Amino acid sequence: GESVGLHLPTLSVQEGDNSIINCAYSNSASDYFIWYKQESGKGPQFIIDIRSNMDKRQGQRVTVLLNKTVKHLSLQIAATQPGDSAVYFCAENIPNNAGNMLTFGGGTRLMVKP
Amino acid sequence: NAGVMQNPRHLVRRRGQEARLRCSPMKGHSHVYWYRQLPEEGLKFMVYLQKENIIDESGMPKERFSAEFPKEGPSILRIQQVVRGDSAAYFCASSPARGREQFFGPGTRLTVL
Numbered sequence: 001g002e003s004v005g006l007h008l009p010t011l012s013v014q015e016g017d018n019s020i021i022n023c024a025y026s027n028s029a030s031d032y033f034i035w036y037k038q039e040s041g042k043g044p045q046f047i048i049d050i051r052s053n054m055d056k057r058q059g060q061r062v063t064v065l066l067n068k069t070v071k072h073l074s075l076q077i078a079a080t081q082p083g084d085s086a087v088y089f090c091a092e093n094i095p096n097n098a099g100n101m102l103t104f105g106g107g108t109r110l111m112v113k114p
Numbered sequence: 115n116a117g118v119m120q121n122p123r124h125l126v127r128r129r130g131q132e133a134r135l136r137c138s139p140m141k142g143h144s145h146v147y148w149y150r151q152l153p154e155e156g157l158k159f160m161v162y163l164q165k166e167n168i169i170d171e172s173g174m175p176k177e178r179f180s181a182e183f184p185k186e187g188p189s190i191l192r193i194q195q196v197v198r199g200d201s202a203a204y205f206c207a208s209s210p211a212r213g214r215e216q217f218f219g220p221g222t223r224l225t226v227l
Binding site: 008031032034036042043044045046049089093095096101102103104105106107 | 118147149154155156157158159162170205207213215216217218219220221
C-alpha cells in the first residue's frame with residue numbers, strides 16, 4: 001500500500017564528485033528499466049534506460065548498471081553538478097496481459113553542495 | 115515537436131465538485147498513461163489508454179474516477195465529487211508503443227478545499 005508521511009531518502013554529494021543512486025526492483029519478469037529525474041514542480045524527465053538483456057549502458061555523464069541476480073539497478077552520475085539536484089526515480093516495466101506498465105520506485109533526493 | 119501538454123497546471127476545487135484534467139500526448143504517440151503523485155512520494159499508476167480504448171485501469175479507484183482518450187482531442191481524467199484526499203499532482207505520460215519509454219507532461223496540481 002502507499003507509504004504516507006515518509007520522507008524521501010537523501011543523497012548529499014559535493015559538486016564535482018560522482019554520485020551513485022541505487023534501486024531495488026521487485027519483479028524478476030521485468031524486462032526494461034528507466035531512470036527518471038524530477039525537479040521540483042516539474043514532471044519526471046527521462047534520463048536513461050536499459051533492457052534486461054544488458055547489464056550496463058552509458059550515456060552522457062550517466063551510467064546505468066543492472067544486476068538481475070539480486071534485482072538491483074543503479075544510476076551513476078559523473079562529475080555531479082548543481083543542476084543535477086533533483087529526485088531520481090527508477091521504474092521497471094512489468095509485462096502483463098493487459099499491456100506494459102511502469103512501476104516506480106520510491107525515489108531518492110540528490111542534493112549537490114557547491 | 116511539442117512535448118506532452120497538460121492543462122490546467124493548477125486546479126482548485128471545493129469538496130463535491132468535479133475536476134477535469136486534460137492531456138495532449140506527444141505528436142505520433144497513441145498510448146497515454148495517467149499517474150498520481152503525493153508529496154514526497156513516487157508515482158502511482160492509475161490508467162493506461164490507447165485511442166478510444168482503456169487498456170488497463172487497475173490503478174484507478176472504481177468510484178468517482180474515469181478516463182477517456184477519444185479519437186479526436188486530448189485524454190481526460192475526470193474526478194467526480196472530489197474529496198480532500200484527491201489533492202495530489204496528476205501526471206500524464208505518452209509513448210509511441212507499448213513497452214517503450216514514457217514521456218511525461220508537467221502535471222496538474224489538484225487542490226481540494
